[in-house]
Amino acid sequence: MTPDDVTAGLAAAGYLADEGLATAVLLATTLHRPLLLEGEAGVGKTEVAKALSRMTGGELLRLQCYEGIDLAQAAYEWDYSRQLLHLRAVEAGHGDVATAEDELYSPRFLVRRPLLLALGGGDPAPVLLIDEVDRSDDEFEAFLLEFLSEFAVTIPELGTIRATEPPVVVLTSNRTRDVHDALKRRCFYHWVEHPDFEREVAIVRLRAPSVPERLARQVAAAVEAMRTMELYKPPGVAETIDWATALASLGCTELDEGVIAATLGTVLKYREDADRVRTHGYAALVAAGMAGSA
Amino acid sequence: MPDAPAAGRTALEDPLRLPVAFAHVLRRWGLTIPVGRLPLYAEALGVTGVASRQAVYWAGRATLVSRAEDIRAYDGAFHQFWEGGPPPTPRLTVPTPVVIELPTTDPDKPGPDPAPERPDKTEVVRYSAVETLRQKDFAAYTAEDFDAARRLMAALRLRPPTRPSRRLRSARAGRHPDLRRTVRRALRTGGEAVSLAWRAPGSQPRRLVLLCDISGSMEAYSRALLRFAHAAVVGRSRVEVFALGTRLSRLTRQLSSRDPDTALAAAARAVPDWSGGTRLGEGLRTFNDRWGVRGMARGAVVVILSDGWDRGDPAELSEQMGRLHRVAHRVIWVNPLKAAPGYAPLARGMAAALPWVDAFVEGHSLDALQHLSEVISGLDEERPAVA
Numbered sequence: 001m002t003p004d005d006v007t008a009g010l011a012a013a014g015y016l017a018d019e020g021l022a023t024a025v026l027l028a029t030t031l032h033r034p035l036l037l038e039g040e041a042g043v044g045k046t047e048v049a050k051a052l053s054r055m056t057g058g059e060l061l062r063l064q065c066y067e068g069i070d071l072a073q074a075a076y077e078w079d080y081s082r083q084l085l086h087l088r089a090v091e092a093g094h095g096d097v098a099t100a101e102d103e104l105y106s107p108r109f110l111v112r113r114p115l116l117l118a119l120g121g122g123d124p125a126p127v128l129l130i131d132e133v134d135r136s137d138d139e140f141e142a143f144l145l146e147f148l149s150e151f152a153v154t155i156p157e158l159g160t161i162r163a164t165e166p167p168v169v170v171l172t173s174n175r176t177r178d179v180h181d182a183l184k185r186r187c188f189y190h191w192v193e194h195p196d197f198e199r200e201v202a203i204v205r206l207r208a209p210s211v212p213e214r215l216a217r218q219v220a221a222a223v224e225a226m227r228t229m230e231l232y233k234p235p236g237v238a239e240t241i242d243w244a245t246a247l248a249s250l251g252c253t254e255l256d257e258g259v260i261a262a263t264l265g266t267v268l269k270y271r272e273d274a275d276r277v278r279t280h281g282y283a284a285l286v287a288a289g290m291a292g293s294a
Numbered sequence: 295m296p297d298a299p300a301a302g303r304t305a306l307e308d309p310l311r312l313p314v315a316f317a318h319v320l321r322r323w324g325l326t327i328p329v330g331r332l333p334l335y336a337e338a339l340g341v342t343g344v345a346s347r348q349a350v351y352w353a354g355r356a357t358l359v360s361r362a363e364d365i366r367a368y369d370g371a372f373h374q375f376w377e378g379g380p381p382p383t384p385r386l387t388v389p390t391p392v393v394i395e396l397p398t399t400d401p402d403k404p405g406p407d408p409a410p411e412r413p414d415k416t417e418v419v420r421y422s423a424v425e426t427l428r429q430k431d432f433a434a435y436t437a438e439d440f441d442a443a444r445r446l447m448a449a450l451r452l453r454p455p456t457r458p459s460r461r462l463r464s465a466r467a468g469r470h471p472d473l474r475r476t477v478r479r480a481l482r483t484g485g486e487a488v489s490l491a492w493r494a495p496g497s498q499p500r501r502l503v504l505l506c507d508i509s510g511s512m513e514a515y516s517r518a519l520l521r522f523a524h525a526a527v528v529g530r531s532r533v534e535v536f537a538l539g540t541r542l543s544r545l546t547r548q549l550s551s552r553d554p555d556t557a558l559a560a561a562a563r564a565v566p567d568w569s570g571g572t573r574l575g576e577g578l579r580t581f582n583d584r585w586g587v588r589g590m591a592r593g594a595v596v597v598i599l600s601d602g603w604d605r606g607d608p609a610e611l612s613e614q615m616g617r618l619h620r621v622a623h624r625v626i627w628v629n630p631l632k633a634a635p636g637y638a639p640l641a642r643g644m645a646a647a648l649p650w651v652d653a654f655v656e657g658h659s660l661d662a663l664q665h666l667s668e669v670i671s672g673l674d675e676e677r678p679a680v681a
Contacts, residue, residue: 003342003349023352027338038362068460068495072474080473087477087485097485104477134589137461175362176589184360185328188338191362232583232617272613 001026015044015051016195016203024190025052034148034169036133036184039192041174042236044203048192049129049170058124058168063114065136071143075115075153083109105157116153121164133183134173141180148186195237197224197292203237204244211248214293218255219244221292222285223267229280231273243267255289257282309336316354316375323371323382325364331357350376428660431633432514440517446660447521452502454532454595455672457623459498468494500595500623501532502670505581507600508537509572515630515658519599522663524549534590538577538600544585574600574643575610582617592621595670599628599657602644611643615650625650626669628657 003022010017010025017025025048028035037045053060063074071077083104090100112120118128130144147153151163171187173179195203197220204216211219220240227234235243246266252259260282268274277285313332320327335357342349351372359368373379427442435443462470475491483489504523506516516537523535535545548560585591596618604611619625627647631637633656639645648654653669656662 003352019348020352020355023342023349024356027341027353027356030341031334031337033334036360066460068462070461078474078477080477083477084480084487087480091485097481100485101481104481137459139461174588178361181360185330187360188356189360190356191359191365232587 001030009055010048010051013051013054014206015047016199016206017048018193018195018199021048021190021192024188028170028188029056029168031188032166034130034171034187036171036173036179036187036189037192038173038175038189040194040234040236042238043192043194044237045172045192046129046131049127049131049172052168052170053127056124056127056168059122059126060129061114061118061126061167062129062131064131065133065140067135067137069136069140073113074140074143075113075147076155077111077113078105079109079111107158110155110158115147116161118167118169119151119153119161119163121167125165125167127168127170130169130171132174133171133179134176138180141183145180145183145186148183194227194234197221200224200237200240204241207241208245208248211244212253215247215253215255216244217293218289219247222255222260222289224292225285225288226267226277229276231268231276232270233268233273235267239267255286257286260285309340312336313339316371317358319375320358320368320371323367323374325358325367325371327358347376428664430660431658432518432630433658435514435518443518443660444521447518447663450522450660450663450667452522452533452667453671454500454502455623455670456497457500457593459496461496461498462493463496465492465494468492470494499532500593501534501590503586503591503594503596503622504533504535505538505578505596505598505600506535507572507574507598508539509601509603511601511603512572512599512630515599515628518663519628519657520545520549522667534585536577536581536585538572538574538598540573542577542580542584572600572604573606574602574604574647575606575608575614578611578614578618582614586618587621591618593623595624595626596622597626597628597666597670598647599630600643601629601631602627602639602641602647604641604643604646606643608642608646612646612650615647619650619652624652624672626653626655626666627651628655628666630656630658630662632656633658633662 003019003026006022006026007017007019010022024035027033029052037048039045049062050060052058086104086109087097087100089095090097090103110116114128118126120126133141133144136144148169151166152160154160171179194200200220200223201213201216204211204220205213208216223235223240223243243263243266246263247255247259250259250263264274264277268277310332313335316335317327317332335354338353338357339350342353344350354372355365355368359365367382370379370382374381427439428446430439462468464472464475470493472491472493476487476489479489479491480487504519506512506519506523508516520535523533533546535549537543537545582591586596615625629639629644632639632654639648639654655666655669657666
């Protein structure tokens with residue numbers, strides 16, 4: 001495998017990666033280490049894992065992080081209601097409750113969550129997406145560090161469950177806080193940039209086939225112009241696609257000031273940002289679009 | 295010193311030789327490269343091959359860089375090592391010699407000794423000295439005063455208010471049944487769930503964010519507050535520190551060292567414009583865009599130390615303060631000038647910011663810092679009657 005093979009594979013799975021990302025993905029998959037993706041919101045970090053899963057054919061296991069996430073949601077849980085029912089049944093059948101304990105904590109009562117599922121192997125290996133890891137708290141990060149270095153989960157009642165074959169792991173972070181250095185040290189790192197103009201046009205064309213080429217170029221150029229306007233939240237690729245799709249579904253084939261005013265809400269999500277673009281003038285965006293499609 | 299072609303040849307004999315040499319250059323560009331990364335880099339090169347510039351470049355970026363801020367330094371080091379580019383400009387390796395002159399308390403160093411021969415009197419003298427010191431304005435501090443104040447400052451503790459955590463913990467009562475423990479208990483009572491176990495949300499200290507103005511007039515106060523902050527950063531991890539100057543610099547990493555002097559010296563090196571002018575609005579904007587609104591300031595106690603003299607646009611400052619106020623738990627403004635008799639917040643920046651400030655305090659002396667730590671804990675809110 002070479003980075004070019006990865007680029008081609010991801011493209012076939014609907015993701016246009018640049019060489020840096022392709023190299024990082026190649027390293028993560030061949031050297032069996034997690035890949036940490038950081039970047040602005042909306043540059044397509046989560047999409048990488050999804051495309052990777054489509055490319056390899058491995059099952060996508062997604063773990064969305066949030067503050068307070070714990071083992072029960074991330075790794076495993078016992079099926080308590082079935083355990084209690086089982087105890088009842090043992091008791092009603094005059095069985096021995098003491099020996100029932102071993103049965104209670106057997107794999108058949110185990111509820112497997114994404115991290116544990118990822119250890120189960122599969123052919124091809126599953127793709128584990130640990131999304132927005134910066135939202136979790138220190139306790140969970142410490143656990144994650146252990147999980148990612150050993151690819152194992154210890155369940156007190158059952159013992160340690162080890163990966164038969166390491167899964168492909170992708171972590172994403174929006175950098176609302178720094179991820180712990182120790183965790184970073186386990187991972188390959190890639191900073192995902194906004195795509196350049198031609199790539200962005202290609203992404204829009206790929207993800208929203210209903211958008212005509214000329215409109216896609218105009219939208220990508222207008223968004224690129226917006227990113228230089230010092231907005232609170234510069235639009236990401238996701239917004240470019242949304243905007244182009246919205247325009248196409250309204251039957252537009254060209255950007256003009258009227259449709260920009262009507263659809264700006266699909267690109268900008270802050271009132272102050274909309275104001276700023278308005279004071280720059282919609283004409284500037286139309287002009288940028290014209291230049292882009294020329 | 296390795297020159298690129300020679301290094302390329304020897305790489306075949308010892309796979310680690312090349313990464314080690316490259317790491318040496320990277321460190322001179324200011325990157326932190328843990329030794330453990332080098333075998334991984336060697337492996338990565340094995341995967342990508344060394345035939346193309348891009349392969350070598352990206353193999354290193356994915357293994358040796360772990361922060362977006364380090365990418366530029368990596369690019370420079372890459373160019374130097376592989377393509378014979380120039381070494382880092384001195385500014386990156388030799389820090390500007392503006393070191394905060396916090397006097398070191400070196401017990402071995404001969405210096406002004408406060409009359410050790412008269413033990414009978416020391417008690418009284420020290421007491422009144424401490425009393426005066428506590429109220430003395432930091433701007434009037436001598437080196438000796440800072441020295442003496444250190445111990446007192448170390449005793450100040452920051453206890454940010456708590457908020458309910460989303461993490462559930464075992465509790466005697468609560469809304470969330472703890473099924474795991476309930477099943478365990480049921481085993482002890484013959485399989486019947488006689489008593490339910492519960493879980494309830496714990497509490498967690500709110501994040502504390504300090505934004506220190508480091509313009510000329512604020513320098514003495516910033517030093518004092520940074521020292522104060524240092525105690526807090528070492529004490530608990532949920533403190534973030536930034537310097538506001540002509541631009542914003544994040545100091546949290548530098549201040550996390552255990553030794554206050556090393557920490558402050560590192561912080562001074564990290565700030566490019568110690569004692570330059572201040573653009574409060576722009577600095578706050580950068581903070582809001584890159585850190586604050588994204589999550590760092592959400593639900594946090596934000597402390598801003600500044601005299602409010604802003605060279606920028608007051609409208610910008612007001613707008614950014616508003617953004618900050620909408621996401622933060624409390625915004626506390628520390629203005630040492632407030633202690634001056636007859637002070638009115640007339641500085642344009644101060645006037646623009648005040649509507650968005652929850653508490654406006656002095657912070658010019660040790661006593662004032664003590665008061666500040668109470669304001670941060672929210673003591674002034676909860677127990678207004680206690681003097």
